[in-house]
Amino acid sequence: MSDLSKITVLFVEDEQDIRDALEGAIGDEFQSFIMARDGEEGFKKFQKYKPDIVVTDILMPIKDGLEMSKEIKKISRDTPIVVLSAFDEKERLLKAIDIGIDKYLIKPIDADELMNVLNFIGQDLLSLDDTVSLGGDYKFDRSKKVLIKGDTIIPLTKKELLFITILVKNLGVFVLHEEIKKYVWINKNVSDAAIRTFVKRIRSKTSKDFIKNVPGLGYQINTFI
Template sequence: MSELKNLKVMIVEDEKNIRDSMAEALESSFGEIITAQHGSEGVKKFKKYTPHIVVTDISMPIMDGLDMTKAIKEISSSTPIIVLSAFSEKEKLLKAIDVGVDKYLLKPIDMDELLASIAELAKRKINALNDVEFGDGFKFNLSTKALYKNDEMIALTKKELAFVMLLVERIGTLVLHEDIKKHVWLGEHVNDTAIRTFVKRVRDKIGNETIKNVPGLGYKIEF
């Protein structure tokens, strides 16, 4: 499935040997493999790299996989997450469901089963990425990185495109000013006044009501 090459997968596992072997098994099928050794690092790398699918262990130091899942789902509720664990207790399964885990696999992991599970969730993600519809007749294709209004493409600058894509990838979720600075200005210094001026220019192209402002915090696009 050639579309898998467009996807980023993050593996969160505290045991280095397992983490490395999983990354090696997946790297030929996906465009990019990101690794983290515990949940706290996983959240940080999710914010930095915005992977399309997350595979995580449960029992890890600093922050476990279920707490990390909850944090990631608050950032992007549509990101598929597969949890791997040696636990079979009812409480763990119930908590996994409660925090929004998409798939739960028990250790020892069968690599073919893991690959099949990721491929299944990837298909869903690819279908979701084809066209994200929002607002009054807007449609964004994350594969081609193009924004349309009633099937007519809207021209965007490089920064405008990065901003709209960030909001669409996290649609329905507030994107903080710091994340906008990091993803749109790539760490360059920019003040809040410049951001407001920039957002106003984008709103002039796609409408004030499409991009919601949460004063002092950031912006979001609703479904």
């Protein structure tokens, strides 16, 4: 687990009850937990406080979360941004890929789910370890680029390794089909059916529960196996 007490989070959400609930549930885990009610206020607070991580809803008055994120990425490309999205907002998520959003969470979310994601991000920010625990007996060595179960390295092809790498980068959340195609197949024309067959092959090398499918959206590593 990362030391979140060293990290500042900016949480942008227009619904006050959600802001208050999450601040009460997880706010004390961080050095600072800053809140904003819309994208315009969020961007101003980003400039003022320079948070380590931004968590934002998409649909908000005055300025939405994607517009704010685009402005943030222009001045701070490496700041991780987690977008909270309703399941039916796929088109907006596709736009988020071009902006450079780092992670996506489907609403409604709970505090434990968000903390799980923030812990993974915190681990990257603080560079705690090259070896990432993936749940069960699985782990990924980021320096050697190998997937390990127990003490055994799982043999993967180059594309399978790229696929696992992007899922590890996004632990706790899903990765869109379009982002997977862009990263693994370099935008070559590959069908969703071909990806399903590809994932089935990786599951045969790991387990049927290792990779979780989010129907119609993408895939993620199941860290709770």
